[in-house]
Amino acid sequence: MAPRVRFAPSPTGYLHVGGARTALFNWLFARHTGGTLILRIEDTDFERSSEEMVEGILEGMRWLGLNWDEGPFYQSKRLPLYKETAAKILAAGHAYYCFCTKDELEQRRAAATAAGRPPMYDRRCRQIPREEAERRLAAGETAALRFAVPEGGSTSFDDAVFGKVEFANSEIEDFVLLRSDGIPTYHLSVVADDVDMRLTHIIRGADHISNTPKQVLQYRALGAALPIFAHVPLILGPDKTRLSKRHGATSVISYKQMGIVPEAFRNFLALLGWTPGQLKDANGKDREIFGSDELIQLFSLGGISKSNSVFDNDKLAWFNTEYIRAYPSEQLLPLIQEEWAKVGFTPTRSEQEITHAIDLLKPRARNLIDFATAFRAYFGDSFEVDPTAREKFLSGQVPELLRELGSRYAAATEFSEASAEALLRAFAEEKGLKAGALINGSRVALTGQGVAPSLFAVMLALGQERVVRRLSQIQ
RNA sequence: GGCGCUAUCGUCUAGGGGUUAGGACGUGAGAUUCUCAAUCUUAAAACCCGGGUUCGAUUCCCGGUAGCGCUACCA
Numbered sequence A: 001m002a003p004r005v006r007f008a009p010s011p012t013g014y015l016h017v018g019g020a021r022t023a024l025f026n027w028l029f030a031r032h033t034g035g036t037l038i039l040r041i042e043d044t045d046f047e048r049s050s051e052e053m054v055e056g057i058l059e060g061m062r063w064l065g066l067n068w069d070e071g072p073f074y075q076s077k078r079l080p081l082y083k084e085t086a087a088k089i090l091a092a093g094h095a096y097y098c099f100c101t102k103d104e105l106e107q108r109r110a111a112a113t114a115a116g117r118p119p120m121y122d123r124r125c126r127q128i129p130r131e132e133a134e135r136r137l138a139a140g141e142t143a144a145l146r147f148a149v150p151e152g153g154s155t156s157f158d159d160a161v162f163g164k165v166e167f168a169n170s171e172i173e174d175f176v177l178l179r180s181d182g183i184p185t186y187h188l189s190v191v192a193d194d195v196d197m198r199l200t201h202i203i204r205g206a207d208h209i210s211n212t213p214k215q216v217l218q219y220r221a222l223g224a225a226l227p228i229f230a231h232v233p234l235i236l237g238p239d240k241t242r243l244s245k246r247h248g249a250t251s252v253i254s255y256k257q258m259g260i261v262p263e264a265f266r267n268f269l270a271l272l273g274w275t276p277g278q279l280k281d282a283n284g285k286d287r288e289i290f291g292s293d294e295l296i297q298l299f300s301l302g303g304i305s306k307s308n309s310v311f312d313n314d315k316l317a318w319f320n321t322e323y324i325r326a327y328p329s330e331q332l333l334p335l336i337q338e339e340w341a342k343v344g345f346t347p348t349r350s351e352q353e354i355t356h357a358i359d360l361l362k363p364r365a366r367n368l369i370d371f372a373t374a375f376r377a378y379f380g381d382s383f384e385v386d387p388t389a390r391e392k393f394l395s396g397q398v399p400e401l402l403r404e405l406g407s408r409y410a411a412a413t414e415f416s417e418a419s420a421e422a423l424l425r426a427f428a429e430e431k432g433l434k435a436g437a438l439i440n441g442s443r444v445a446l447t448g449q450g451v452a453p454s455l456f457a458v459m460l461a462l463g464q465e466r467v468v469r470r471l472s473q474i475q
Numbered sequence B: 001g002g003c004g005c006u007a008u009c010g011u012c013u014a015g016g017g018g019u020u021a022g023g024a025c026g027u028g029a030g031a032u033u034c035u036c037a038a039u040c041u042u043a044a045a046a047c048c049c050g051g052g053u054u055c056g057a058u059u060c061c062c063g064g065u066a067g068c069g070c071u072a073c074c075a
Helices: A017-033 A051-064 A079-091 A102-114 A130-138 A186-196 A206-222 A252-257 A262-270 A292-298 A313-326 A329-343 A351-364 A368-372 A387-393 A398-411 A417-430 A435-447 A455-462 A464-472
Strands: A004-007 A036-041 A070-074 A095-098 A144-147 A154-159 A163-168 A176-178 A201-205 A228-232
Touching (some): A004 A017, A017 A051, A017 A228, A051 A262, A079 A176, A079 A206, A144 A206, A154 A206, A176 A186, A201 A206, A252 A262, A262 A292, A262 A313, A351 A368, A417 A435, A417 A455, A455 A464
Parallel strands (some): A004 A036, A036 A070, A201 A228
Antiparallel strands (some): A144 A176, A154 A163
């Protein structure tokens, strides 16, 4: 039977890094096994869910290139299923009505905590006879429906990542299935949907481990077959606490905004908490760069690690530069064009010149934004000269000499890397100067930057006309 | 507090009863002198602690400690 898995985000926030990795693992697993990935929006918390967040989540998934096969299904539109499922559990004798109000429960919880007792529900409504409950309901009283957890014994499951995990039933609360307003809680809706959607594997964050026995109990009550659970350890911030806003960017989309290439982000995320094992490259080093096809081919639940991992921005930056370098410039161009559009920049060069410049710049790019900021001079004629670079390389006589050098280039009949270099070196010698001073000055005059590829390669990428103009006009 | 899970360089990780404990990112040093955010070379850097089992534990077992998660009519 082909596996069926799901990614089930709650639209109470954007798609964050942890959710994205869960989505990625589900996607890799589905693609690897030829299974089906279902997208399900868990929006039963009407207070906190929003349509806008749903769109944000979909945008994040699209950016990462994670497509799904079924859905998106919205839990808010599947309420009848949950009521029906709850009725089944009730009919099977595994649930009861609870007339305690939220306030009462809160008070009792506070009292229990103060007295040093565990703040679990005391099961008092479990004693209410069914007929009495029905009568009170008919009389207009509202009640929540709670699951009746077995008194003794334990509930366990075999996790694909963690192995056997067991909980004493005495530790499991009689949790609420249906709130008093008839809206299901998460505990019920997940199980109802996971059963209804015939899911075979549940791949989700390890923060759900403690919830799992509650779900296992419901599967049993429903007489449904248990799926395979695979809990994925959490992603932490540099201070080893759970990754959150205070660690900086946690939204996937913010990485797009930072000029990260989606494939680089995906590669980075895949290797956070998962490893294909030892795979050596030609130099005998462990491989880390994997394209999506390779990731799909290599992925397995067994490679997921059990311990939490820290999100390392430096490593992500490294993946990003690796991908930018490896991409053919034609493939990079559309991504760069987005950056240009963002800052309202329009290139004034031919497409061929642009791809050539991209190739030249790739090794020095840190992110896609560089192509719209630091590298502007290669694609158009309006650019700023970096003040630090000016101070360092355009001091004293240099600008004047560069203007003179410009007129020499204007008079040149040949313009190749070799001839451009020969001309400059001859000029430097003529003036009794080190070529380096002129080279560095020219670099700043031509690119506005103190850092750039080899100067004569830059000259060729710019063309004779621009070289002449920029050198002649430098102040 | 209770319950659950986890524990190899700063970080991501490989490995596994006997290894110089491997790689990557980052960091330090050097080279290149046409800049560096490119490239090359190079260095430092880890098995949480204590007991057991064993000829031998970083690896297996137990305990401790620490971290994380859960502890809602949130998901």
